[in-house]
Amino acid sequence: MTDKNKILEVRDLKVKFRVRDTELTAIRGIDLDLYEGEVLALVGESGSGKSVLTKTFTGMLEKNGYIPEGKIVYKGNELQNFTSHKQWLKYRGKELATIFQDPMTSLNPVRTIGSQITEVITKHRGESEGAAKKIAIDLMERVGIREPEKRFNDYPFEYSGGMRQRIVIAIALACRPNVLICDEPTTALDVTIQAQILRLLKDLQKEYEFTIIFITHDLGVVAQIADRIAVMYAGQIVETGTAEDIFYDPKHPYTWALLSSLPQLSDPEEDLYSIAGTPPSLYTTIEGDAFAPRSPYAMQIDYEVEPPMFQVSETHFAKTWLLDPRAPEATKPSVIHNLHDRLKEVHADDVIFREE
Template structure:
């Protein structure tokens, strides 16, 4: 597959009154053409900061790239000046934000807001831009697009506003679409419609998607690959089936165990104890060690490298070291592993996500 984006050893800090917040600590991942990569984790794990660093939408007075590269079209985005980024942002890389109401200008008609990126990035006149904007609204499922072009954001429902935000993001046929928890503010039925819409549009315009979420149920429906983030690092990455049915990191076990499924019995769902680490002074070893029932002594002393599980699956946990003791994952995780060929618990069959 063609590699469209490479993030290499990215380290980013925020300089605050309290000190240096090490928000991103050595993040590596690739994005391939036409795929959807989901980045999952708790609030504060570094998901949104990672993607906003790709868009260069972080405050310049406090955010600082410490090291690493973000390679797109042969250029390192961390080194570009703001004027150079403006030519990429909205044209080649677009973003759908979490809250559609704050993403749209309440004083401007939505037609004007869709036309704006077309006039800026595409060589089209106003009449052609208006025609494309109407087509975009029709493509995202907006009824009566010609009339609705003349309306303001407050005249639309939450789901309709999110469709408008998607239309704005897709106006210039971007190569990469970053979706930052785009369904969080919506109810469940509208969530399903927006996810289905994004999958359909991805096929039509052949874009690559980075999908940020804390909801693993959403991940199962939309992602090809999944990166699990914790404490400013990626701790596990693999295909969606590998992460759901053969997870290896204790943090991934915790996330999956806390998610209800159709097989969930009446017992209480698991809750990961404790809170995420303070990134003003990150832990010396594995950031998840103090919250994990499976922590080894070395987890408190040394950060684990990535261990290879398969050609597409890697996890940063000392439990995968050849000298580590063999531990039993939680019962719910073992049940998932029973359906995954290659797992030591494999029994055949398939469980429901």
């Protein structure tokens, strides 16, 4: 990747929330680059800051949230400085669109499916009602809705969960955004429908040539769709690299723990691995490595000094003292040895799995 095709740049971003008489820090100094045409996966446990981070890209932070420091640069514009709804309207939907986790809460239950798609088209693209309906029906067909003309005037409750998620994708694509943020769009779906939605997103990306930010806590999903992966913990990115970097040669103990807990790798005769402890409270000041209290590899320095981001390769970086030349050698858990090959075996019949 080069600066030539970089479309979004985040530098030293911090996000805080005012809660009662105190403040909590949700994002703690994130640096991130997004490149044209890629699928970037943000992974980590619930509460790691994945959704909060991407909400800053579209101005959708809750009212008590704010950005005290840092930059978000998109096409030369510093989005963190936007203060009005009018400023965001130029970008939200048109440039950066979001698909949320639960399609039932994303759709208005008392309005027809067709009207919810056409509203976006008329509002953001200035099309007439007639033209908007034609575009909407075409989009419904593109996302796999059979007989879209007949289903145009149906209500959300008349659609299955998978079909509703397809409609939410159609609405997000109605403005032809450059960046599509997918906030755990398959979590509420069963495995079969999940695979269909992942395939749909990949196919639509090829057709419309947009960039995807895919938020998930499931590294099994990441293996099927991502080009690059950023692992988040306690409001920071602790490891980033290509999918091959993360699955073949992970370096951070937290990444090791996430990979070890993949249900696809579990032994039916043994308990599924789980990460001990809980993430740190956002109300407290974190000293050292935030993952240290939960890590069996933690050293004394992990409790005292925050590690820098070490460069492993041109594409691979990890924020752990284990990469310091003075650190003792640490061996990753045996369960994640040959991980990529093992996942390919698990997904042998799954056409979604990323091709080499």
